[in-house]
Amino acid sequence: MKRSRFRKWGKWVGLVGCVVIVTVFAVSVCWRLGRVFRCGSQTVMLAVGHGCLMVGHDDKPTVSEWWVERSRPQAPRVYWMPDYSRGSWLMLSATIIPLWIPFLIVAIPTLLLWRRDRRxxxxxxxxxxxxxxxxxxxxxxxxxxxxxxxxx
Ligand SMILES: [Zn+2]
CATH class of the missing domain: 2.20.28 (Rubrerythrin, domain 2)
Structure with a gap:
């Protein structure tokens, strides 16, 4: 009973998750957006850009703020591979996670749920x-x- 309920909701939650990730990907090809906030003496950044999620930190304090900017034309539109960069455009140490990774993590079980539920x-x-x-x-x-x- 509990299991079939999970299937019923899981496939829709998964589908919405896929749509959200694809939308974020599309936006992030042209825009970088995120939030920088202070965490003690550290600066932490969560952002999307270049088709990736970016989690950065720095030991220089900054002001907490949201930011949005257009991607610079000379930068690659999409980073396809995970990366860890220091002192890039972010001026932070950042872990770069391409969005296709969370997309696959959500899409594969969603696809299996839909296939199983097919009448x-x-x-x-x-x-x-x-x-x-x-x-x-x-x-x-x-x-x-x-x-x-x-x-x-
Ligand atoms: Zn039968």
Whole structure:
């Protein structure tokens, strides 16, 4: 019971997650946006840009703020590989995680949930998927479910 409920919601949550990640990716190709905030004596940054998530830190204190800027034309549009950079455009140490990684993490289980939930074809038992072509009793010989779709 609990499991089927998870499937029912999980596939939609997963689908929304995929759409969100794709949208963020599309935006991040042209824009960099994120938030810098102080964490004790450290500066921490969470951002998206160049098709990646970026988690950065620095030991120089800054003011906490949101920031948005257009990607510079000379910079690569998308970084496809994970990276750790020091003193790049961020002026911070940053871990760069391409968005295709979280996308795959969300998309693969979502795809499996959708495939598993796909309904059997009309001439198959809607309960167990047994092929009912030529079945005249209207009862599935495999699991005993009465056929729901009856021909007029
Ligand atoms: Zn059946």
């Amino acid at each position: 059997p074809p009309a001439n198959h038992c809607q309960s167990c998927g047994y092929n009912l072509t030529g079945n005249v009793s209207g009862v599935c010989p495999e699991c005993g479910t009465e056929r729901l779709t009856t021909k007029a």
